[in-house]
Amino acid sequence: MNFARGFWFVLVFLTLVVLHYTLRPVLDWRASIDFLAIAVLLVAVRARPGVATIVGFAVGITSDAMMPSAFGAGALAFSVVAYTASSLKAAFFADNIALNAVFVFLGKWVGDLVFLAAEHRLGGSEFLAQALLWSPLAAAVTAVVGLGVLVVLRPVVGTPRG
Amino acid sequence: MLVACVLLSLVALVLPSPIRSTVAGALRGTVVVPLASLQERAEVSRRAVLAYDASVRVADSIRLQAGQSDVIAAENERLRRLLGLGAALKWGFVPAEALHGRGLGDDYTMTLTVGRNEGVEPFSAVVAPDGLVGMIETVDARSSVAIVWPHPDFRVSAMSADGTAFGIVYPHLGAGATRFLLELRGVAFRNALRPGTLIVSAGLGGVYPRGIPVGTVLSELKTAEGWARNYLLRPAVRPADATAVMVVQPTRAKEGVSAAWQHAVDSALRMVVSAGDSLAKQRADSLATAERQRLDSLQALRPRPDSLPAVRPRPDSTVPPGGAP
Numbered sequence: 435m436n437f438a439r440g441f442w443f444v445l446v447f448l449t450l451v452v453l454h455y456t457l458r459p460v461l462d463w464r465a466s467i468d469f470l471a472i473a474v475l476l477v478a479v480r481a482r483p484g485v486a487t488i489v490g491f492a493v494g495i496t497s498d499a500m501m502p503s504a505f506g507a508g509a510l511a512f513s514v515v516a517y518t519a520s521s522l523k524a525a526f527f528a529d530n531i532a533l534n535a536v537f538v539f540l541g542k543w544v545g546d547l548v549f550l551a552a553e554h555r556l557g558g559s560e561f562l563a564q565a566l567l568w569s570p571l572a573a574a575v576t577a578v579v580g581l582g583v584l585v586v587l588r589p590v591v592g593t594p595r596g
Numbered sequence: 597m598l599v600a601c602v603l604l605s606l607v608a609l610v611l612p613s614p615i616r617s618t619v620a621g622a623l624r625g626t627v628v629v630p631l632a633s634l635q636e637r638a639e640v641s642r643r644a645v646l647a648y649d650a651s652v653r654v655a656d657s658i659r660l661q662a663g664q665s666d667v668i669a670a671e672n673e674r675l676r677r678l679l680g681l682g683a684a685l686k687w688g689f690v691p692a693e694a695l696h697g698r699g700l701g702d703d704y705t706m707t708l709t710v711g712r713n714e715g716v717e718p719f720s721a722v723v724a725p726d727g728l729v730g731m732i733e734t735v736d737a738r739s740s741v742a743i744v745w746p747h748p749d750f751r752v753s754a755m756s757a758d759g760t761a762f763g764i765v766y767p768h769l770g771a772g773a774t775r776f777l778l779e780l781r782g783v784a785f786r787n788a789l790r791p792g793t794l795i796v797s798a799g800l801g802g803v804y805p806r807g808i809p810v811g812t813v814l815s816e817l818k819t820a821e822g823w824a825r826n827y828l829l830r831p832a833v834r835p836a837d838a839t840a841v842m843v844v845q846p847t848r849a850k851e852g853v854s855a856a857w858q859h860a861v862d863s864a865l866r867m868v869v870s871a872g873d874s875l876a877k878q879r880a881d882s883l884a885t886a887e888r889q890r891l892d893s894l895q896a897l898r899p900r901p902d903s904l905p906a907v908r909p910r911p912d913s914t915v916p917p918g919g920a921p
Contacts, residue, residue, distance in 0.1 A: 455631045459638040484597035491601040495608070499623035500632065505616045506608025513601035552609055 442590045443480065447473050450583070451493070465571035470497055471542045472580040474512050476587075478519035478541075490516025504553035511548035515541050531581065538580035542573035671839075677725035678840050684856035688848020690714050694729075694742075694841050704747035706730070706835065710843065711738045719803050721844045727809030727832030727857065728752065728797060729841050740843075744835040745810075746776055753800040754780060754810050761787035762798055765810050768828060778811050778829035785823055789813045795829055796857070805844065807854020 454469035461467070470493050478486040494509035519541050546569035550556060556564055608616065624632055682691065692708040710716050712735050722729040722742045730744035743750055746767050754765045761783045768777040780795055793813040799806025811829030819826050844853060 451631070452634060455635040456638045459635055460642045462642060487597045487601050491604065494605070496623065496628055496631065498608070499620045499628045500635070502613075502617045502620035505611070505620050506605045509608060510602060510605035513598065513605060517598040517601075552605075 439590070442587075443476075446583075446587055446590070447476065450476070463575070465568055465575055467579050468542055468545075468572060468576045469579075470512070471515070471545055471576055472538065472583055474516050475519050475538055475541045475580065476583070478516045479523040479537075481520060483517050483520040486516040486520035487513050490514075504549070504555065507549045507552035510552050511545040514548050515545040518544070531585065534584055535577045535581045538584075539570075539573045539577035542576045542580075543569055546573065674725070674837070674840060678842070681723070681725045681842060681856055685842070685844070685848065685853060688845045688851070690716055690843040690845065692716075692740075692841055692843055694838050696836065696839075703835070704744060705733070706742050706744055706838070706841075708732075708740045708742055708841065708843065709738075711736045711740050713737050715845060716740050716843050717846060720846060721804045721808065721849060722841050723808055723844055723853075724833045724838045724841050727811070728804065729833050729835065729838050731803060732843060742843075744838075745778060745831055745833075746835065752804050752810060753798040754795045755798040756787075756789055757794040757796055761789055763824075763827075765795065765829065774828075776831070776834075777814070778831050779817065780811075780813070780827040780829055781824070783825045783827065785825055788825065789816075789827055791815060795827075796854075799852075803849075805849040805853045807852065807857055809857050 450469045450473035454473075458466050458469065474486075474490045474493050477489045481489070490512035491509050494512035495506075497512075498505045498508040519537070523537075547565055550561060550565055550569070608619070611619070678691070682689065690710050692710040692714075695707040695709065706729075708716070708722070716732060716735050718732050718735055720732040722731060722744075728745065730742045730747065730750065732740050732742050734741045745752075745765075748767060748769065750765075750767050752765045753762070755762045763780045763783040766779045766781060768774055768779045770777070780789075783789065791813050795810045795813065797804040797806055797808040797810055809832040811831045814828045814830050817826040817828050
């Protein structure tokens with residue numbers, strides 16, 4: 435990755451983080467777009483698993499700072515998702531749009547499941563509704579937006595590392 | 597690296613609550629400050645947008661209710677006065693709603709929601725609490741059409757409320773806004789009417805019973821005729837405001853209806869008399885003021901005793917002290 439591409443990549447990453455804290459509260463959807471997940475997955479498909487895990491951990495611990503009751507759950511979820519995505523990117527990122535969408539969808543959903551399991555806040559039917567209804571819906575919305583980001587930014591930030 | 601991050605995450609999860617809060621607070625106070633600020637502003641913006649919509653809705657609702665309350669209050673007042681008129685007439689009238697058209701020529705007619713079935717007959721007077729509205733022209737089974745006073749064919753014999761001057765009231769066929777005024781024509785030259793004089797129907801001709809207010813004198817119209825006076829009248833009733841009216845049946849008209857508007861006649865007479873009294877009092881006051889000013893001026897011209905120069909003895913005419921000259 436040359437300097438220009440690296441600059442654009444950082445800019446896109448920061449833009450996604452900013453969108454997470456500006457656009458998402460304004461939209462206030464029940465199944466909201468997770469721009470942090472998109473940002474982490476964007477890093478995961480272009481970096482080695484170790485770097486991706488650190489970025490995932492940093493992003494997760496930053497988001498956890500906003501909700502001390504679940505402090506560490508986001509870090510755990512993003513670390514796992516970033517490492518897994520970075521390890522599996524060769525299977526998914528074969529210039530196949532549908533696979534990319536599935537990749538983002540699964541990344542977000544798995545991340546939510548890890549988060550829900552780690553924070554121990556919801557239980558019973560609430561946990562099931564969140565895990566099987568709202569999280570997949572949020573993952574679907576995030577997948578649509580993430581796919582758009584990946585497609586639009588591919589000429590700018592380059593293709594994923596093979 | 598994964599193991600290290602996972603371990604750190606698990607440690608964060610199992611930390612005691614005070615320590616977790618301290619660490620989270622430290623992050624919020626340093627690296628997360630800009631993000632927290634962004635999120636706060638975004639949420640404030642969203643609340644502002646939602647609050648704006650809600651406040652606009654509230655303001656619109658209040659405005660609508662205020663507008664409706666004015667209309668309802670005016671309608672209540674009209675209906676209350678109509679009830680008062682009905683109580684004064686006692687019998688021989690048909691209450692009706694007046695439907696105003698919006699077409700060409702509809703300024704001169706109105707459709708009433710009562711007809712032959714309710715006892716309405718052609719050439720019956722149509723009245724409102726304020727006075728005369730018009731006359732029934734055609735009657736159907738369940739509706740009727742009345743001409744109102746701006747109609748070019750409208751005529752009513754009229755007189756001043758005190759019965760001293762008589763004439764015929766016509767619509768004023770002027771241009772612009774004066775089209776919706778009335779004229780009292782053919783008043784004897786010796787009967788000068790003051791502005792504000794109430795004009796009522798005279799009861800001559802058999803259509804309009806005596807004593808229904810028609811209008812009030814605004815001014816005298818200049819005409820070439822030297823033997824009669826014409827006056828411009830302000831109508832007692834605006835047709836657009838007459839949404840509920842009463843049709844006076846001919847049998848009731850023969851009995852006379854002037855008692856129903858007697859209070860209006862009395863108050864108009866009182867107003868004219870008090871206006872005359874006020875004019876007389878004002879004239880007397882001004883005369884007294886002028887007389888007082890004249891006396892003050894005369895008083896000011898008269899020399900004052902203490903303003904006369906003192907007579908001093910000349911030095912050569914004085915007697916030296918202690919001896920006679």
